[in-house]
Amino acid sequence: MGPKYSSSRENYLKAIFHLQEVHGTVTTNDVASEMQTRPASVTDMLKKLKAQKLLLYEKYKGFKLNTEGRKVALQIIRKHRLWEYFLVEKLRFGWDEVHEMAEELEHISSKKLIDRLDEFLGFPKTDPHGDPIPDSQGRWTLTRQVDLLNLPVNQQAEVSGIGDQSAEILELLNHKHIALGTRLEVKKKFAFDNSIELKIKNQSPVTISEHVAKNVFVKYDD
Amino acid sequence: MGPKYSSSRENYLKAIFHLQEVHGTVTTNDVASEMQTRPASVTDMLKKLKAQKLLLYEKYKGFKLNTEGRKVALQIIRKHRLWEYFLVEKLRFGWDEVHEMAEELEHISSKKLIDRLDEFLGFPKTDPHGDPIPDSQGRWTLTRQVDLLNLPVNQQAEVSGIGDQSAEILELLNHKHIALGTRLEVKKKFAFDNSIELKIKNQSPVTISEHVAKNVFVKYDD
DNA sequence: AATAAAATTTAGACAAATCTAAAAAAATAT
DNA sequence: ATATTTTTTTAGATTTGTCTAAATTTTATT
Incomplete structure (x- = not known):
């Protein structure tokens, strides 16, 4: 079986999650500039995410992730940060050169793979930038370094x-x-x-x- | 920068390379069945690969990889096998459960990443199935285990x-x-x-x- | 409250990769 | 050598994700 959601959908969920965290509320334009795309493209995707039941969305009224959307977003963030940790701690990359690679690696679908990687890395709590890594159940450990x-x-x-x-x-x-x-x-x-x-x-x-x-x-x- | 070639193109190159190795010659139908797709789709892609100068192709006359296509195929194979090695040796997966994951990982684009991974793994010569791993320049080491x-x-x-x-x-x-x-x-x-x-x-x-x-x-x- | 400005959505188009059905070419059999 | 079968290609459609330009809705301003 392939991935459950396309890379593009996953990127939207992640962007919306981050904006939700920082501003509490998210707008179409916010997402467009975060993702370097056009507002019209965002609207198109919002409809798809709604149809997939990852997002609460009423047109012109705003939108936010529902429980499932948040869960998926957290898994992507988990993968991104674990791969960053791997790149820095095991492959000896600088913390400033790993982001792009992690942007690709975060879309590798196997959950078993990421859980094994987590174990291999010794269940790190924060990534090389100090951001917390959600655990296998998507729970944050609250401590940042x-x-x-x-x-x-x-x-x-x-x-x-x-x-x-x-x-x-x-x-x-x-x-x-x-x-x-x-x-x-x-x-x-x-x-x-x-x-x-x-x-x-x-x-x-x-x-x-x-x-x-x-x-x-x-x-x-x- | 994103990947140079799409995952799909890379998969075609890999399939053609393998069939070329095994049978010496490759047909549209061979590729279709190897890739679980339709002959018409193969023809479509052959044209694209030719336009991208990865393939020699004359319609109805057959096709084969040119130097550049072979080079790209070898890099994909290198990535596939190094990731398999990683999954088995470092993450302790069984050699029979890593193929699918490696199919995804092989499309991660960074060459620097794969070269560092190679180094991290100690420059292995064969993957967990005994197939040889091409080196950074795409050269085979001839020994299989x-x-x-x-x-x-x-x-x-x-x-x-x-x-x-x-x-x-x-x-x-x-x-x-x-x-x-x-x-x-x-x-x-x-x-x-x-x-x-x-x-x-x-x-x-x-x-x-x-x-x-x-x-x-x-x-x-x- | 009416108007201007900004944000959002729709309509219609395009590229990539795929498909089905039909046509064309090549290979095989009689 | 002709007919049949198989292989390959084309033509046209579909899906996903994107775009531009125009229309609509909301928000801000006077």
Whole structure:
């Protein structure tokens, strides 16, 4: 048996899911620009997705994924992120060069394959960009992992890893009372030099450079 | 950039390549039955492949791949077999359950990806069915690896591995003067019990059971 | 509330890959 | 050598996903 839904349909579901997550609501034009296509093409596809019972849609009134559509979207996202993880961790690609390949790999249909891949990779919780990987049942693990440069302002997080393991950076972090497990949040980001002001509970604010921020990884609940 | 050729075109090239290998010559009907489609569809595609300069084709006169078509076909075969190897060796699938998945994976376009996968797998020379894997330049390595049940009659080969590592089988093989590196050929296959008669140079013929044959792997030049 | 602007949908077209039914060419048999 | 059968090709239709241009609906503006 071939895939249940075409790559194109899967891409629409994924795009709608993402837009729904970010904006709460989705419009035809949003989807068109996200997918680099024309609004008319989006309308055409909305009708098909509705006919397939993946989408609630009333013309001119808006649309959103139903339970089944969300389920399918989550499976695509799962595949995309697991393949990215594979490409980075096993094939040693840079995290910035894997997206395109994962866009193709995410449409490989076998669920058994992706579950075995998950197992082979040790059931990772986040992909190389820190985005969470849904499990086999489509459940999110809520924890995201990012470096400090990418931690949203005012988001409580916990230090989970240090990139550069040199004695120098460890000394610096030690001095600023930053260690594995430290809870902190970013208070300000300075565009001028990408330096960052952090707040650790019961301490006065500290500033760290872009170079340091890039090497401190934190996790937080999404 | 997306794939250079559609999955469908790639499948036609692959099918034509295989039929060319086996029969020397290929007909429209052959391709149709290999691809589970209609002769009319094959003709349609032949015209497209000719227009794309992958095929030499004169209507009613027959057709065959040109250099470029052969090159593309070999790359697909390379991808198919490397993914099969990955599925069996890394994801622990059985060799009999990987074909369908590899049929999809072989159309992932990135050459860099497949070359990294090749490296990750340690540049295997044959896939789990013993078929040779073309290298990055599309060159065959001539050696095939199969178990004795699948070794063609009268084909010289060299013992390259033993599946079951029990003391019992090693004792039996030792008794029959079969060890790693032994050169032999199959003289007869008995359909009744799938037992096999072997000839080792300077020795009288020996017979082994199906059970033993299944556990003796040999390699030979194709 | 009427009008202008923006968003969305429809109508009709096109390309890719496939199909059926019929025609044409080649191979085979008498 | 002619007739029959088989193979191959054409003609025209279908499906999926896309497009442009025009029409419609909704939203924003005065």
